Amino acid sequence: MYLSRFLSIHALWVTVSSVMQPYPLVWGHYDVCKTQIYTEEGKVWDYMACQPESTDMTKYLKVKLDPPDITCGDPPETFCAMGNPYMCNNECDASTPELAHPPELMFDFEGRHPSTFWQSATWKEYPKPLQVNITLSWSKTIELTDNIVITFESGRPDQMILEKSLDYGRTWQPYQYYATDCLDAFHMDPKSVKDLSQHTVLEIICTEEYSTGYMTNSKIIHFEIKDRFAFFAGPWLRNMASLYGQLDTTKKLRDFFTVTDLRIRLLRPAVGEIFVDELHLARYFYAISDIKVHGRCKCNLHATVCVYDNSKLTCECEHNTTGPDCGKCKKNYQGRPWSPGSYLPIPKGTANTCIPSISSIGNLPKFNRIWPNISSLEVSNPKQANVCDNELLHCQNGGTCHNNVRCLCPAAYTGILCEKLRCEEAGSCGSDSGQGAPPPGSPALLLLAALLGTASPLLF
Ligand SMILES: *[C@@H]1O[C@H](CO)[C@@H](O)[C@H](O)[C@H]1NC(C)=O
Ligand SMILES: *[C@@H]1O[C@H](CO)[C@@H](O)[C@H](O)[C@H]1NC(C)=O
Ligand SMILES: *[C@@H]1O[C@H](CO)[C@@H](O)[C@H](O)[C@H]1NC(C)=O
Ligand SMILES: [Ca+2]
DSSP, X not given: OTGGGSEESSHHHHHHHHHHTTSOOOOOOOOOSEEEEEETTEEEEEEOOBOOOOEEGGGGOEEEEESTTOBSOSSOEEEOOSSOTTOOOEEEOTTSGGGOOOGGGGTSOOOSSSOOOEEBOOOTTTTSXXXXXXXXXXXXXXXXOSOEEEEESSOOOSEEEEEEESSTTSSOEEEEEEESSHHHHHSOOBOOGGGOOTTTTTOOOEEOTTSTTSOTTOOEEEEOHHHHHHHHHTTTTOOHHHHHHHHHHOHHXXXXXXXXXXXXXXXXXXXXXXXXXXXXXXXXXOEEEEEXXXXXXXXXXXXXXXXXXXXXXXEOOOTTEESTTSOEEOTTOOSSOOOXXXXXXXXXXXXXXXXXXXXXXXXXXXXXXXXOOGGGSSOSOGGGOOOOOTTTTOOOTTOEEETTTEEEOOTTEESTTSOEEHHHHHTOOOTTGGGTOOOXXXXXXXXXXXXXXXXXXXXX
């Protein structure tokens, strides 16, 4: 309807949009910041919310160990196999490349045999705790899009805390506690992410799921990003609109997945038994073969490109924004306050571009934004029509608050506060349409996947 009036140069969007017309538009890719369209007034730019692709972020980090001399091999030492105290023929020697285990080996390409790994000195000063901080710094805000996965070469630690910073390492908050015995180690009841819900998703938990006591042959520790997304987007992350809507409105939720630094605090190595074998302390140490961190530069939905230059990540800002995260308006484009882009409405979102300052052009800017029509709201006094705000979150079902007067609803919802299912209003709710998602394998979905050259409907 609306779109068919335009002939877009960016054929993809036109095709996708018209293909998707019969279905609610439940997802977007946000991989284009603007396209040129033809209107009755000629060629104009159409701006939309955009973000960089999610990628392997370990390529861009700096790693720092505390204490700095904790890596094994200086002086050379032998260590024993955890499970067998009499197998002590392994050597660590920092001055011999084949026998050294420097921190870089946590981030090199894995998949060969044997794996390469960082290793700490052994616990020779027992009972003094053997503790190591591994700090990963990006000097840039990034948004996590997939699980953090840490692979241990020997046993997984008995006690560990994953911490995060949002202010380049000035302050730290715990992200998750890991222990063989949470109550004993941290005075916390053990929980798993599966015990959480939409309402408790931000709770910081202690988990025993990844400790030595359980499946001893597993070497992996997760911080579960996807399980947390699933509370909003469903178990197969199909209803991304709902997640995006929630991320749009709830700053706390968005910040939860945002970091500038991560810190792995190793507090007690794997012991594997109740008592520490004091005669064979060379059995105890930390060794990590791989750390996976997937995410994207946070550019406030104003850039698709994030460049790595001079060991520094920076958003290439569009929409006349600027700053490392596109967090402010460019000079002479301060005609209204800066605002992040919005994921809604799906699929193109709202660009919220910065507009020319009034003084720079002499008169009011012409601006093709649709301002909310207050008189169309079903409220008695339009002057007090404060329908919603981002702190109090009155918009429901993932709706976003727009200038405090209107909720922008995800495609499947309607009503002033997005409280009604659109299909309910039309009297056509089927079993699946309540999600607002077309059934899996529907022609629209398959065609969309084909157009975008991806087999997966996931967005990350
Ligand atoms: C690790 O970092 C924490 C703060 O996050 C600090 O209190 C602790 O002393 C550090 N431990 C080591 C071994 O540097
Ligand atoms: C930003 O400013 C340039 C001129 O510097 C202009 O051509 C462009 O259309 C503007 N973009 C947006 C999104 O307003
Ligand atoms: C605003 O909404 C009212 C009621 O729906 C309508 O009569 C009016 O024409 C609208 N105004 C504009 C500027 O669209
Ligand atoms: Ca490795």
